[in-house]
Amino acid sequence: MDLARNRLDAAGMIVVVSSDQRTQEANRRSCLDKLRKLVSVSLIEPKVRRKTKPTAGSRRRRVDDKKLRSKVKEGRRSSKSAPV
Numbered sequence: 001m002d003l004a005r006n007r008l009d010a011a012g013m014i015v016v017v018s019s020d021q022r023t024q025e026a027n028r029r030s031c032l033d034k035l036r037k038l039v040s041v042s043l044i045e046p047k048v049r050r051k052t053k054p055t056a057g058s059r060r061r062r063v064d065d066k067k068l069r070s071k072v073k074e075g076r077r078s079s080k081s082a083p084v
Helices: 023-042 054-078
Strands: none
Touching: none
16 A cells, blocks of 8 residues: 555545546546556565675775875875964
8 A cells, every 4th residue: 555655535545547538438447557557566575675785896995095085185284284
């Protein structure tokens, strides 16, 4: 029912609306198709996300980048301590 939460009215009924077609019968068929699709999608179990760790290469690149940023910022400092 999580997928249909925004389609629920105050009474708890699922509301499906369609005005794509020119005839009322065609719009009813369209609504039934939408409802079938909603039910079939809601029956599918969502996949559980597995936690992953950063790869050794990505950790090494991150540390290398941090060292590079540190060197750049260190180069901006004056050799003497300037009064603030």
